[in-house]
Amino acid sequence: MAIRELFDTELKVVNIGLAAFKESLDHCGVQAVQVDWRPPMQVDATVEASASAIDRANQRAVKVILAGKPFLVGMAKALHVVPGMRKNVILHAGPPVTWERMCGPMRGGVIGALLYEGMAKTAREAQALAVSGAIDYSPCHQHAAVGPMAGIVSPSMPVFIVRNEEYGNTAYATMNEGLGKVLRYGAYGPAITQRLKWMEETLYPALQKAIAKLGKVDLKNIIAQALHMGDEVHNRNRAATSLLFRLLAPAIVRTAPDAEQAARVLEFINGNDHFFLNLSMAASKATLDAARDIAPSSVVVAMARNGTDFGIQLAGTGGQWFTGPAPVPDALYFPGFSKKDANPDIGDSAITETNGLGGFAIAASPAIVQFVGGAASDALRYTRRMYEITAAENNVYQIPALNFRGTPTGIDVRKVIAKNILPVIDTGVAHRKPGVGQVGAGILSAPAKPFEEALMGLAKALKKKERS
Amino acid sequence: MAIRELFDTELKVVNIGLAAFKESLDHCGVQAVQVDWRPPMQVDATVEASASAIDRANQRAVKVILAGKPFLVGMAKALHVVPGMRKNVILHAGPPVTWERMCGPMRGGVIGALLYEGMAKTAREAQALAVSGAIDYSPCHQHAAVGPMAGIVSPSMPVFIVRNEEYGNTAYATMNEGLGKVLRYGAYGPAITQRLKWMEETLYPALQKAIAKLGKVDLKNIIAQALHMGDEVHNRNRAATSLLFRLLAPAIVRTAPDAEQAARVLEFINGNDHFFLNLSMAASKATLDAARDIAPSSVVVAMARNGTDFGIQLAGTGGQWFTGPAPVPDALYFPGFSKKDANPDIGDSAITETNGLGGFAIAASPAIVQFVGGAASDALRYTRRMYEITAAENNVYQIPALNFRGTPTGIDVRKVIAKNILPVIDTGVAHRKPGVGQVGAGILSAPAKPFEEALMGLAKALKKKERS
Numbered sequence: 001m002a003i004r005e006l007f008d009t010e011l012k013v014v015n016i017g018l019a020a021f022k023e024s025l026d027h028c029g030v031q032a033v034q035v036d037w038r039p040p041m042q043v044d045a046t047v048e049a050s051a052s053a054i055d056r057a058n059q060r061a062v063k064v065i066l067a068g069k070p071f072l073v074g075m076a077k078a079l080h081v082v083p084g085m086r087k088n089v090i091l092h093a094g095p096p097v098t099w100e101r102m103c104g105p106m107r108g109g110v111i112g113a114l115l116y117e118g119m120a121k122t123a124r125e126a127q128a129l130a131v132s133g134a135i136d137y138s139p140c141h142q143h144a145a146v147g148p149m150a151g152i153v154s155p156s157m158p159v160f161i162v163r164n165e166e167y168g169n170t171a172y173a174t175m176n177e178g179l180g181k182v183l184r185y186g187a188y189g190p191a192i193t194q195r196l197k198w199m200e201e202t203l204y205p206a207l208q209k210a211i212a213k214l215g216k217v218d219l220k221n222i223i224a225q226a227l228h229m230g231d232e233v234h235n236r237n238r239a240a241t242s243l244l245f246r247l248l249a250p251a252i253v254r255t256a257p258d259a260e261q262a263a264r265v266l267e268f269i270n271g272n273d274h275f276f277l278n279l280s281m282a283a284s285k286a287t288l289d290a291a292r293d294i295a296p297s298s299v300v301v302a303m304a305r306n307g308t309d310f311g312i313q314l315a316g317t318g319g320q321w322f323t324g325p326a327p328v329p330d331a332l333y334f335p336g337f338s339k340k341d342a343n344p345d346i347g348d349s350a351i352t353e354t355n356g357l358g359g360f361a362i363a364a365s366p367a368i369v370q371f372v373g374g375a376a377s378d379a380l381r382y383t384r385r386m387y388e389i390t391a392a393e394n395n396v397y398q399i400p401a402l403n404f405r406g407t408p409t410g411i412d413v414r415k416v417i418a419k420n421i422l423p424v425i426d427t428g429v430a431h432r433k434p435g436v437g438q439v440g441a442g443i444l445s446a447p448a449k450p451f452e453e454a455l456m457g458l459a460k461a462l463k464k465k466e467r468s
Numbered sequence: 469m470a471i472r473e474l475f476d477t478e479l480k481v482v483n484i485g486l487a488a489f490k491e492s493l494d495h496c497g498v499q500a501v502q503v504d505w506r507p508p509m510q511v512d513a514t515v516e517a518s519a520s521a522i523d524r525a526n527q528r529a530v531k532v533i534l535a536g537k538p539f540l541v542g543m544a545k546a547l548h549v550v551p552g553m554r555k556n557v558i559l560h561a562g563p564p565v566t567w568e569r570m571c572g573p574m575r576g577g578v579i580g581a582l583l584y585e586g587m588a589k590t591a592r593e594a595q596a597l598a599v600s601g602a603i604d605y606s607p608c609h610q611h612a613a614v615g616p617m618a619g620i621v622s623p624s625m626p627v628f629i630v631r632n633e634e635y636g637n638t639a640y641a642t643m644n645e646g647l648g649k650v651l652r653y654g655a656y657g658p659a660i661t662q663r664l665k666w667m668e669e670t671l672y673p674a675l676q677k678a679i680a681k682l683g684k685v686d687l688k689n690i691i692a693q694a695l696h697m698g699d700e701v702h703n704r705n706r707a708a709t710s711l712l713f714r715l716l717a718p719a720i721v722r723t724a725p726d727a728e729q730a731a732r733v734l735e736f737i738n739g740n741d742h743f744f745l746n747l748s749m750a751a752s753k754a755t756l757d758a759a760r761d762i763a764p765s766s767v768v769v770a771m772a773r774n775g776t777d778f779g780i781q782l783a784g785t786g787g788q789w790f791t792g793p794a795p796v797p798d799a800l801y802f803p804g805f806s807k808k809d810a811n812p813d814i815g816d817s818a819i820t821e822t823n824g825l826g827g828f829a830i831a832a833s834p835a836i837v838q839f840v841g842g843a844a845s846d847a848l849r850y851t852r853r854m855y856e857i858t859a860a861e862n863n864v865y866q867i868p869a870l871n872f873r874g875t876p877t878g879i880d881v882r883k884v885i886a887k888n889i890l891p892v893i894d895t896g897v898a899h900r901k902p903g904v905g906q907v908g909a910g911i912l913s914a915p916a917k918p919f920e921e922a923l924m925g926l927a928k929a930l931k932k933k934e935r936s
Binding site for chain 1: 693696697698699706707710711713714715717718719721722724727728730731732734735738834835837838843844845868869870871872
């Protein structure tokens with residue numbers, strides 16, 4: 001073809017590499033396809049030299065994760081059961097963060113919790129207390145707990161107790177408050193305090209008695225069923241909430257003080273399709289915590305965001321956090337909102353992805369694309385891609401549409417770096433201002449930095465061990 | 469290639485036409501693929517000549533079907549509400565059938581109903597009464613009712629009242645009894661009578677009061693949601709049952725005489741994932757009945773089997789049945805059972821397929837293949853194929869995995885014949901002996917004969933109209 005002909009012909013472009021080239025072509029109305037590929041990155045030499053030791057440790061870690069048996073076994077006030085909880089401690093989502101660096105929704109959540117605890121009478125008083133140094137802030141993850149969005153846990157809040165029956169460890173999570181102006185999106189004030197009090201005084205005892213009557217609730221079974229029913233148990237929990245509701249309802253009815261209280265408790269759960277989310281998170285936390293401290297494993301045991309930083313932890317590097325700035329999600333925004341309203345990524349809910357659920361299991365949830373954007377085929381693509389960076393396929397959690405293939409489970413940070421494929425998280429998006437609530441939902445790529453840091457951290461640990 | 473080489477080479481065969489050729493090759497261990505294709509059949513000349521009149525009538529019929537708004541509005545005893553029900557009438561599934569031609573499970577169901585009604589004290593007495601001529605047998609479909617499997621409705625049985633709010637017509641169905649030894653599979657005797665009595669005396673008043681408290685329940689909405697949750701609402705009703713349970717539970721609790729009765733009612737529903745089936749059938753019946761008597765439409769408004777005959781009715785040919793022998797399903801049989809144990813296809817539940825659900829919506833239900841056999845990709849294939857023989861795509865019932873495409877709705881008998889593609893029905897299989905229960909489940913092709921008969925019937929009606 002003469003070069004002149006090229007300029008006379010309609011262009012059809014396949015672009016590999018920087019997406020900006022395609023964007024320019026889009027602008028000119030030229031048909032262009034962007035190949036979703038990025039060059040592989042260099043894996044640290046120390047890590048490569050220890051490949052077989054890491055592989056062995058990863059096999060152990062993955063075995064522990066797959067064998068986890070999370071059961072809901074009871075409820076109690078956080079102060080009485082959550083390790084390290086004290087009257088002046090407030091837990092939050094993500095890696096450690098000071099009041100000064102906290103994002104809007106998290107600060108709002110702290111203010112709301114201080115009001116709920118009766119430690120302040122007004123928002124102004126609460127803010128003064130929050131900043132005074134009298135309150136200790138600590139990540140949920142460091143207290144065997146997890147919380148969605150701001151992830152605030154204060155001493156009087158009732159928590160679910162989820163026990164990993166295979167390994168004996170326990171995880172905790174508060175009850176989900178529902179949608180709209182809620183504490184986890186940083187809302188505070190009388191209405192929020194009143195709801196939290198109702199949850200403490202009516203919902204909690206009803207659930208506590210019902211769970212006691214049932215003995216325990218098999219969360220792994222509910223999650224496995226829910227994946228056959230279109231949930232990925234992060235942003236879609238309608239099926240899991242329904243199955244839990246069916247299981248709890250007769251016990252709630254039998255143990256409640258009267259029919260009206262039982263009915264109100266049932267209505268509250270029925271009114272919130274995300275009620276199961278906090279349990280899917282606690283089940284994932286209980287499952288993954290059992291795989292901690294297996295050196296030199298490169299398997300990720302926590303991904304968590306505090307709205308400022310995105311942090312991860314590895315099975316092989318103890319309690320160390322590896323962090324980078326939390327990205328602002330490219331999401332499907334609700335009418336009237338856009339990316340400029342969005343808070344950077346926030347919440348411990350990425351523990352579901354870490355456990356082979358959420359974005360990793362999104363192929364089980366084609367209906368979710370109406371909520372997070374894209375087509376049903378995208379959901380299949382996301383899950384298929386995650387097999388590239390995981391160490392195992394789940395033995396219980398399955399994707400019916402992929403002929404019951406197990407979900408990609410156990411993120412190997414080496415693969416993330418070597419293939420330059422970052423974990424997908426399907427997430428809700430908070431308004432950057434406290435209390436406005438959710439402004440969208442979308443599919444997010446985790447930032448690269450925490451994974452690069454983690455690999456360097458693993459290399460450092462390996463070198464230290466060599467020296468010792 | 470020399471002919472000699474052909475005989476020296478390994479054969480790989482693609483077979484079009486009679487499957488028997490492939491079966492011989494399978495037997496010899498030769499790799500062979502059967503192309504799922506059958507030659508088109510000749511459509512009647514009168515029908516072809518009236519193509520545009522039929523098209524217009526079909527458009528009307530389909531518009532009525534898509535606009536249907538089935539709501540659960542109440543419950544009552546069959547005797548008090550089902551049109552034409554009398555004390556000596558027993559309704560059954562499928563087209564009309566005499567006691568002499570009834571299959572085992574249906575005879576068992578009749579005996580069970582006579583015992584439940586107190587019209588006989590022993591099975592022997594019941595059988596004598598059943599055969600005496602004192603009992604009138606009539607198809608559910610002719611009484612605005614539908615019933616799964618044997619489909620027995622007797623005068624004292626409570627029925628759901630489902631009203632098509634768009635057109636004012638009503639449909640009826642009994643409550644689903646659960647699995648195991650149940651009347652719809654032809655079981656009878658004290659345990660069956662006792663359960664039916666409990667359903668009449670405890671379950672029915674509880675549900676009746678709860679529905680009255682709620683006013684009405686939007687079944688179309690529940691079905692649409694359930695399709696997003698892995699149900700096809702024929703052989704998989706777990707999601708729809710869960711959603712109904714969530715909706716009813718608070719009302720049941722508020723209206724039940726005491727907590728224990730409320731809890732038992734909830735446990736009964738929770739114990740039966742098929743509880744919603746009878747409502748999905750009644751919703752389909754109410755939807756399709758509104759499209760009757762639209763001459764000369766070739767759209768199917770009922771497919772039903774009595775375990776002996778498979779019958780269909782058209783929108784354009786009034787109450788006329790077109791029948792052929794009911795086939796024995798090639799199913800996935802439960803351990804210990806095989807095709808030789810199976811009763812020919814039975815039940816009114818194919819009303820779901822007639823309404824764009826069940827086998828027609830099976831692509832929404834990949835998890836069902838574990839129950840009915842095949843791979844998830846087969847489920848997609850079945851639904852895609854049904855678009856070939858339907859007049860419309862549903863405006864409310866969607867398949868998430870097909871990017872929310874509406875389900876294939878409104879079977880056009882002309883297309884069935886012209887393309888020689890028969891409707892798929894995903895069905896439970898009854899043991900041929902009364903009371904053994906379900907022995908399998910599978911995907912079934914409807915037999916060709918009723919559709920051929922229907923097309924001839926339509927041609928006859930057209931000719932008659934020309935003459936008049």
